[in-house]
Amino acid sequence: MPEISRTFLDPKDIDVSISEINDGIYRVAGLVNTFGITYNQFLIDDERPILIHTGPMGLYKKIEEKVKEVIPLQRLAYVAFLHFESDEWGGMKFLESANAKLVCSDLSSKLNLTGWYDVPVDHISFWDNETLKTGRRHLRFIMTPHVHHWDSMMVFEETTNHMLCLIPIEVLESLQVKNL
Numbered sequence: 001m002p003e004i005s006r007t008f009l010d011p012k013d014i015d016v017s018i019s020e021i022n023d024g025i026y027r028v029a030g031l032v033n034t035f036g037i038t039y040n041q042f043l044i045d046d047e048r049p050i051l052i053h054t055g056p057m058g059l060y061k062k063i064e065e066k067v068k069e070v071i072p073l074q075r076l077a078y079v080a081f082l083h084f085e086s087d088e089w090g091g092m093k094f095l096e097s098a099n100a101k102l103v104c105s106d107l108s109s110k111l112n113l114t115g116w117y118d119v120p121v122d123h124i125s126f127w128d129n130e131t132l133k134t135g136r137r138h139l140r141f142i143m144t145p146h147v148h149h150w151d152s153m154m155v156f157e158e159t160t161n162h163m164l165c166l167i168p169i170e171v172l173e174s175l176q177v178k179n180l
């Protein structure tokens with residue numbers, strides 16, 4: 001039986017890149033070579049910029065470097081989590097952005113954020129079809145419980161028709177939501 005201790009991903013093993021996939025919408029991708037897995041985060045630079053996911057804790061600082069290539073961290077108005085897991089949430093403790101409000105699903109709020117001692121309680125929770133306007137971009141939250149995780153939601157950016165879901169495409173295809 002292995003003994004497990006707190007470990008960090010080795011930053012030498014991670015390649016993080018940023019690319020603008022549409023006007024002001026960026027994908028921050030962290031490839032962890034050891035696992036052969038890419039962790040994707042999204043930054044929407046708008047009047048009130050939003051970062052969707054921080055990545056796991058060992059990846060966070062490199063993600064932050066890429067975010068700061070686009071905006072000063074203090075401009076972040078929102079940090080959103082589409083579900084509560086370490087690979088989406090793990091960098092949260094390291095995020096130094098005093099003005100950023102936490103955004104999550106109502107299920108994340110009820111099942112997780114209000115039930116842990118060391119998790120920030122102040123947040124905004126969204127339910128199915130509710131929207132958040134960050135300026136010229138309009139994010140519609142779509143509840144998808146038990147898709148990837150029991151509190152999962154996806155985000156549909158209505159002005160560019162981008163689905164920001166962060167789950168494997170095979171799952172999307174099985175749900176037949178790819179034509180949204």
Ligand SMILES: [Fe+2]
Pocket residue numbers: 083085087088148149
């Ligand atoms: Fe996840």
